[in-house]
Each structure stands twice: as structure tokens, then as C-alpha cells.
Amino acid sequence: MSETAHVREVGPRDGIQMVKTMLTTERKLAWCRGAAAAGIGEIEVTSFVPPKVIAQFADAEEVARGALTIGGFRPSVLVPNLKGAERAFALGLPQVNYVLSASEAHNLANVRRGTEESLVDFGRIAALRDQRSGPRIALASGIATAFGCTISGAVDEGRVVEIARRLVDMGADEIIVADTVGYGDPGQVRRLLKAVIAAVGRVRVSCHFHDTRGLGLANVTAALETGVRTFDASLAGLGGCPFAPGATGNIDTEDTVFLLEQLGFDTGVDLDRLIALRREVESWLPGERFSGAIARAGLPKTYRHARAA
Amino acid sequence: MSETAHVREVGPRDGIQMVKTMLTTERKLAWCRGAAAAGIGEIEVTSFVPPKVIAQFADAEEVARGALTIGGFRPSVLVPNLKGAERAFALGLPQVNYVLSASEAHNLANVRRGTEESLVDFGRIAALRDQRSGPRIALASGIATAFGCTISGAVDEGRVVEIARRLVDMGADEIIVADTVGYGDPGQVRRLLKAVIAAVGRVRVSCHFHDTRGLGLANVTAALETGVRTFDASLAGLGGCPFAPGATGNIDTEDTVFLLEQLGFDTGVDLDRLIALRREVESWLPGERFSGAIARAGLPKTYRHARAA
Numbered sequence: 001m002s003e004t005a006h007v008r009e010v011g012p013r014d015g016i017q018m019v020k021t022m023l024t025t026e027r028k029l030a031w032c033r034g035a036a037a038a039g040i041g042e043i044e045v046t047s048f049v050p051p052k053v054i055a056q057f058a059d060a061e062e063v064a065r066g067a068l069t070i071g072g073f074r075p076s077v078l079v080p081n082l083k084g085a086e087r088a089f090a091l092g093l094p095q096v097n098y099v100l101s102a103s104e105a106h107n108l109a110n111v112r113r114g115t116e117e118s119l120v121d122f123g124r125i126a127a128l129r130d131q132r133s134g135p136r137i138a139l140a141s142g143i144a145t146a147f148g149c150t151i152s153g154a155v156d157e158g159r160v161v162e163i164a165r166r167l168v169d170m171g172a173d174e175i176i177v178a179d180t181v182g183y184g185d186p187g188q189v190r191r192l193l194k195a196v197i198a199a200v201g202r203v204r205v206s207c208h209f210h211d212t213r214g215l216g217l218a219n220v221t222a223a224l225e226t227g228v229r230t231f232d233a234s235l236a237g238l239g240g241c242p243f244a245p246g247a248t249g250n251i252d253t254e255d256t257v258f259l260l261e262q263l264g265f266d267t268g269v270d271l272d273r274l275i276a277l278r279r280e281v282e283s284w285l286p287g288e289r290f291s292g293a294i295a296r297a298g299l300p301k302t303y304r305h306a307r308a309a
Numbered sequence: 310m311s312e313t314a315h316v317r318e319v320g321p322r323d324g325i326q327m328v329k330t331m332l333t334t335e336r337k338l339a340w341c342r343g344a345a346a347a348g349i350g351e352i353e354v355t356s357f358v359p360p361k362v363i364a365q366f367a368d369a370e371e372v373a374r375g376a377l378t379i380g381g382f383r384p385s386v387l388v389p390n391l392k393g394a395e396r397a398f399a400l401g402l403p404q405v406n407y408v409l410s411a412s413e414a415h416n417l418a419n420v421r422r423g424t425e426e427s428l429v430d431f432g433r434i435a436a437l438r439d440q441r442s443g444p445r446i447a448l449a450s451g452i453a454t455a456f457g458c459t460i461s462g463a464v465d466e467g468r469v470v471e472i473a474r475r476l477v478d479m480g481a482d483e484i485i486v487a488d489t490v491g492y493g494d495p496g497q498v499r500r501l502l503k504a505v506i507a508a509v510g511r512v513r514v515s516c517h518f519h520d521t522r523g524l525g526l527a528n529v530t531a532a533l534e535t536g537v538r539t540f541d542a543s544l545a546g547l548g549g550c551p552f553a554p555g556a557t558g559n560i561d562t563e564d565t566v567f568l569l570e571q572l573g574f575d576t577g578v579d580l581d582r583l584i585a586l587r588r589e590v591e592s593w594l595p596g597e598r599f600s601g602a603i604a605r606a607g608l609p610k611t612y613r614h615a616r617a618a
Contacts, residue, residue, distance in 0.1 A: 153610040182602075183609045185571035186530045213609065214564040214602030215571075218527040221495045255523040262494035262524075293491075293523030300492045300522065301462040 002306040005265035006230040007256050008042040008206070009035045011281070012063070013078050014250055015238035017047065017054055021285050025059045029066040034277035035235070036073040039269040040253075043067070044097060044232070045075045048084035064091050076140070080111050085125040089132060096129075097176065098122055099142040102160045103149035106180070110144070119166055126171030140174035141167045142208060146192065148183030157192050165199045174204040176232065179219065182212025182249070186222035193226040206230035209251045211237060211291065216251035217259050224263065231256055236278050237291030252292030254278060258299070266306040271299060311615040314574035315539040316565050317351040317515070318344045320590070321372070322387050323559055324547035326356065326363050330594050334368045338375040343586035344544070345382040348578040349562075352376070353406060353541070354384045357393035373400050385449070389420050390427075394434040398441060405438075406485065407431055408451040411469045412458035415489070419453070428475055435480030449483035450476045451517060455501065457492030466501050474508045483513040485541065488528065491521025491558070495531035502535040515539035518560045520546060520600065525560035526568050533572065540565055545587050546600030561601030563587060567608070575615040580608060 012028050023031075032043050045067040051058035060077065067075040068091070076095035079085045088096045100118035101107035107115045122141060129137050146160045164175045177196055184192075189207075197205050207223045209216045209231070220231055232250065239250035257269045275295050282290055321337050332340075341352050354376040360367040369386065376384040377400070385404035388394045397405045409427035410416035416424045431450060438446050455469045473484045486505055493501075498516075506514050516532045518525045518540070529540055541559065548559035566578045584604050591599055 148609055148611045150610065181609075182606065183611060185568065187572045212602065212606045213567065214526055214561070215568060217523055218530045218568065221527045221530060252523070258522065259494065259524060259527065263496045293521065297491065297521045300457055300490075301459065302457045302492060 002264055002266035004229065005224075005260045005267055006041055007253060007260070007267055007269065008044060008076075008230060008232050009040045009235060009253055010044040010208070010232045010250060011234040011236070011238055011253065013044040013047050014232070014240075015234035015236075016056055018240045019056070019238065019285050019288050021288075022056060023284060025062045025066065027284055028059070028063045029070070031235070031277070031281060032067050032073070032075070033070050034280065035274070036070055038273035038277060039267070040073060040274075041268060042074045042076065044078060047078040048087045049078075049080055061087065061091065064088070064093060068093065079125070082121055082124050082128070085128065089129065089137060092134070093137065094135070095138040095140060097140045097142060098125060099144055099178075100163070101144040101149070101180070102155045102163055103145040103152050105151040106145045106149045109151060115163070119163065122167060122172070123170045130171065138173045139171060140176055141172045142176040142178045143167075144178045144180040146177045146184075147179040147188055148181065150181045157195060160192060161195045161199045164196045168200040168203050172203060174206060175200055176206045176208050178208035179210055180208075182210040182216070184209065184219050185215055186218045189219045189222040190226055193223050193228055197227055204230060206232065208232035210239065211249045211251050216249075217255060220251065220256060220259060221263075229265075235274070235281050236295070238285075238288065249291055252294075254294045255292050258294045258303075261303070261306045264306055268307070270305070311573055311575035313538065314533075314569045314576055315350055316562060316569070316576055316578065317353060317385075317539060317541050318349045318544060318562055319353040319517070319541045319559060320543040320545070320547055320562065322353040322356050323541070323549075324543035324545075325365055327549045328365070328547065328594050328597050330597075331365060332593060334371045334375065336593055337368070337372050338379070340544070340586070340590060341376050341382070341384070342379050343589065344583070345379055347582035347586060348576070349382060349583075350577060351383045351385065353387060356387040357396045358387075358389050370396065370400065373397070373402060377402065388434075391430055391433050391437070394437065398438065398446060401443070402446065403444070404447040404449060406449040406451060407434060408453055408487075409472070410453040410458070410489070411464045411472055412454040412461050414460040415454045415458045418460060424472070428472065431476060431481070432479045439480065447482045448480060449485055450481045451485040451487045452476075453487045453489040455486045456488040456497055457490065459490045466504060469501060470504045470508045473505045477509040477512050481512060483515060484509055485515045485517050487517035488519055489517075491519040491524070493518065493528050494524055495527045498528045498531040499535055502532050502537055506536055513539060515541065517541040519548065520558045520560050525558075526564060529560065529565060529568060530572075538574075544583070544590050545604070547594075547597065558600055561603075563603045564601050567603045567612075570612070570615045573615055577616070579614075
């Protein structure tokens with residue numbers, strides 16, 4: 001029996017927040033349906049930012065509602081504040097992903113308030129979650145710019161650990177350590193993830209890497225060594241943060257699955273089906289830059305799905 | 310004091326063996342001069358294959374002679390057989406790099422004989438080297454397709470270790486473990502490099518990775534953990550093997566230097582000068598596909614040369 005590792009598809013959220021084409025709700029749901037059919041177990045399906053901030057997510061409610069009817073995967077949504085969380089809670093989603101930035105400057109640019117204010121807001125969201133009746137909603141929080149910031153430069157590792165601890169103390173069920181701008185390297189990943197896991201041990205710690213400077217998959221490899229088993233990724237390597245110049249490119253979902261399977265982890269994903277879905281998504285987004293090596297070079301002759309090994 | 314790591318530029322050899330443009334001797338030497346000025350300490354400057362096999366290397370003698378006059382770096386050349394080695398020895402190069410394949414099928418395709426015959430030929434080359442008067446010439450041997458083969462699939466790790474041991478027994482001063490077709494993953498790299506180093510401990514063991522399937526820099530990170538400190542790489546990620554379909558792309562020199570420096574290794578390389586050289590090389594090779602993230606995204610604000618740290 002292989003150990004399991006999880007790839008969370010964030011393409012319908014992070015992947016499309018900067019693309020030129022407005023995807024229809026139906027295509028966003030087809031993306032979710034296709035990824036689930038290929039074996040992806042978690043998908044961040046949309047973002048509950050105000051529609052006037054990112055028009056691509058004006059149909060967030062419809063996408064979330066539609067995603068809930070597909071089945072076979074755990075849908076989550078991104079929320080930047082209490083208002084977004086209220087909208088997400090109302091729909092009965094099983095998981096809601098909050099985000100704040102370790103870098104004060106990035107937090108100000110991204111959500112127009114300081115990191116401490118964002119932490120206080122998370123406390124309100126967690127309290128609201130706890131007051132609700134019905135099935136418990138899992139609350140994750142991303143810590144953006146955890147490895148450095150394009151605006152302010154270096155980010156203190158102790159500050160990231162402190163933020164993680166406070167989020168968990170307030171009720172976070174998962175900490176998503178995010179290299180929003182692609183500054184992290186494998187040494188930094190090993191150090192920071194070890195420290196975060198030691199500080200918040202009992203909750204899931206996952207990673208959200210961008211491949212901006214080519215180290216995305218090296219960073220996944222390093223994070224695996226610290227015990228991380230869940231990684232955000234985007235089909236065709238789409239993605240980027242509107243307030244982090246040069247941040248383009250989440251790690252590519254297909255390549256991440258390939259790496260994990262090669263290392264003997266069972267991702268549950270059928271790479272051929274995933275690559276077919278990628279081709280479809282590419283056809284919907286004319287003029288975008290797609291990345292990822294497996295879709296170009298093909299699987300090695302020696303490739304075997306870990307589950308089959 | 311940071312620990313040192315070495316990047317050997319193989320662009321003027323592996324990088325250009327499949328490009329459409331015939332580079333002039335002067336440009337090949339400008340490439341060497343530029344890389345040396347940026348701090349690259351070793352360059353594989355050309356290949357002593359028969360000119361009728363790869364026309365790009367018809368000027369191999371001139372390039373090698375010219376490279377010897379530049380200074381500031383250690384030039385080496387690739388030789389596929391005794392005839393090539395004789396030509397290289399005659400020029401007084403400090404290092405000659407032989408190559409054979411662990412995969413019998415790849416060796417047959419690449420040098421038209423079996424791996425055992427190539428091993429016997431290496432013995433003759435080493436004997437010829439030992440008979441020569443004058444400064445001792447370092448003899449390296451690459452083991453191509455060490456992580457698998459596009460023609461025959463899996464390659465036995467024990468066979469690679471055995472070949473490495475026999476090469477060293479016959480006089481090899483360096484073993485270059487090569488993922489010619491981009492099949493290797495970090496787990497395999499850790500296992501195989503540990504085994505090779507244990508078998509041939511006293512000689513230098515280096516790695517030659519291709520980024521065909523996106524794992525090039527993850528593989529560098531894994532190899533570093535086993536003690537490897539020398540990596541072949543090609544400016545702009547150029548490269549590929551004519552007999553290994555889909556093999557395009559050595560790991561990118563700039564990105565490899567970036568990774569090593571981020572991990573605290575002193576490469577001695579000035580990345581800004583290296584990127585300037587890359588732009589020049591790109592302008593010489595119209596219509597080629599260039600890769601590499603740092604040249605596109607720029608260095609992080611937090612980047613510091615390890616020597617300055």
C-alpha cells in the first residue's frame with residue numbers, strides 16, 4: 001500500500017483570476033467535473049471576493065452551488081473577509097479557505113487592511129462558523145507571501161509561525177503555507193514547514209507554491225520531507241496574484257501529480273484523463289501562457305500509477 | 310564561508326547539438342568567454358564526434374584550441390570513442406569527457422555498439438592517457454540513460470553502479486551520472502547517487518540532468534543531499550540528444566545557479582552577467598525554444614550571492 005498524497009486543484013480560482021477570457025459558469029463546472037473524474041479529491045472552485053474587484057468571480061454562488069451537486073470531490077472556496085465567509089457558509093460548503101498575508105504590505109495591497117486586522121477578522125469568521133448548526137464547516141487559512149514578498153522583500157519566519165499558531169488557536173483546521181510570489185527555495189521550505197508543523201501539529205499543513213522562479217517542484221519535494229501531503233496546484237500551470245507582479249504560475253497540476261506518483265505516493269489521479277482535461281481548458285483560454293512539462297513531453301515509458309505498483 | 314558548488318556549462322556542446330543554426334567558431338568562443346567572465350568555472354566546449362555525424366562540431370579542434378587560450382575556466386570536450394580521445398589528447402586539454410549509455414539500446418543508437426564494447430574502448434582511452442607524458446589529463450565518463458531510456462524503458466540501478474565501478478577501476482577521475490531523457494525523479498536520484506558514491510567514493514561524482522519532465526531542479530536538490538556538488542547545465546535550457554526523442558532541455562544554467570545560491574552554496578557566478586550572456590546567445594539562435602524561469606521572472610528582491618552572505 002502506497003502512502004496517499006493530495007493535490008488540490010485551484011485552477012478555477014487562482015488559475016483564472018488574471019486570465020483575459022471570462023469563463024462561463026458551465027465551463028468552470030466542467031473543469032471541476034473533469035478534474036473530479038480524473039481523481040482529484042479537492043478543488044477550490046471559486047473566490048468570494050467582491051465581484052467589482054475580480055469580475056471573473058461574479059458567478060461565485062452559482063459555481064459553488066453547481067460544484068456541490070457534482071460529487072466525488074471536496075469543494076472549497078476562497079474568502080478574503082467575513083462578508084465572503086458569510087456568503088460561503090450560507091451555501092453549506094464543506095470547506096472555506098481564508099487568506100491573509102504574512103507581509104503587511106502585501107496584505108494591504110491584497111485586502112486593503114493590515115495583517116493584524118485580517119487576523120481579527122478570521123476570529124470573527126471562526127466564531128460565526130462555530131455558532132452555526134448543521135455539519136461542521138472546515139476552516140482553512142492561507143498564509144500568503146510566507147517565503148517573501150515582491151513589495152517588501154524578506155518575511156520573518158518567526159512571524160509566519162506566530163500567524164499559523166494564532167490561526168489554529170482561533171479555530172483553523174488547516175494552514176496553507178503559500179509562496180504567493182515564487183520566492184521560496186527548498187532549504188527555506190524545509191525550515192519553515194518544519195517550524196509551522198511543530199507549532200500547529202494537530203491540524204493539516206498544506207503548501208501552495210508558485211513556479212515563478214522554477215523551484216516549484218523542488219519545493220514540493222522539500223515539503224514532502226517535512227511531512228506535508230497536500231499541495232495546491234493549477235491545471236496548465238495557470239495562475240498568479242493581481243497584487244504580486246511577476247507571480248504568474250501556480251505549480252502545474254499534471255506535473256505535481258507526476259512527481260508525487262514517481263515518488264511512490266498514491267494521488268488517486270489518472271494522468272491521461274487530467275492531460276485531456278488540460279487540453280480542453282487550454283482551448284477555452286486563447287492567448288494565455290500555459291506551462292507544465294508532462295503535457296508537452298509525455299509520461300516516461302517507465303511510469304506506473306503508484307496504486308498499481 | 311559558504312560551501313562551494315560547481316555548475317559546468319555544457320551549452321556549447323549539448324546545448325547546440327540539435328539547434329537549426331550553425332554557430333560560428335567565434336560565437337562558440339564568445340559563449341565560453343562570457344560564461345567564464347560570469348564566473349562559470351568549467352565548460353564543456355565542444356564534441357569530438359565525427360563531423361559527418363553532427364555538422365555543428367566540424368570546428369571542434371578550433372573551438373578547443375581557442376577555449377584553451379581564454380583562461381579563467383577549465384575547458385573539457387566530449388569524446389564518444391578512442392578516435393575522439395586521440396584528437397582531444399593531442400590538443401592538451403585538461404579534461405576529456407567520455408560517454409557511454411547504461412541502456413544497451415541507447416548505446417547502440419548513440420554510438421553504434423554495445424555498452425560492453427564502449428567500456429572496453431574506455432579502457433583503451435585510459436591506457437593511452439596513462440602512456441602520455443606531460444600534465445595528467447583528467448578523464449571523466451558520463452553514464453547516459455542512468456535513470457531510464459526512451460527506447461528500452463527501465464534501467465537497472467545495479468547495472469549503473471557496476472558500470473561506474475568499472476570505469477573508475479579503469480582510471481576514470483569523474484563519473485557523470487546522466488538523465489539523458491529526463492526520466493529521473495528525486496527519489497530515484499537519492500537512491501542511485503548514494504549507491505554510485507558508495508561504490509566509487511574517492512572520485513568526483515557529478516550529475517547531468519535534463520528538465521524534460523519538469524523535475525530537473527528537484528533532482529538537483531535531491532542530488533545535493535547525497536553529496537553531489539557538480540552539475541552540468543546549459544544556458545537558456547538548450548539541449549537534447551539526437552537519439553533520445555523528447556529529450557530536449559538540459560537544466561537551465563541560470564536557474565541551477567539560482568537554486569544553488571539560494572541553498573547557500575557559493576557557485577562563484579554573477580547571475581546578472583550570466584543572464585546578459587543568455588540574451589546574447591538567444592539572439593544567435595533564431596527559432597529555438599528557450600527555457601528557464603529566472604531570465605523571465607527576474608531575481609527575487611531577497612536574492613543575495615552566497616559569497617556576500
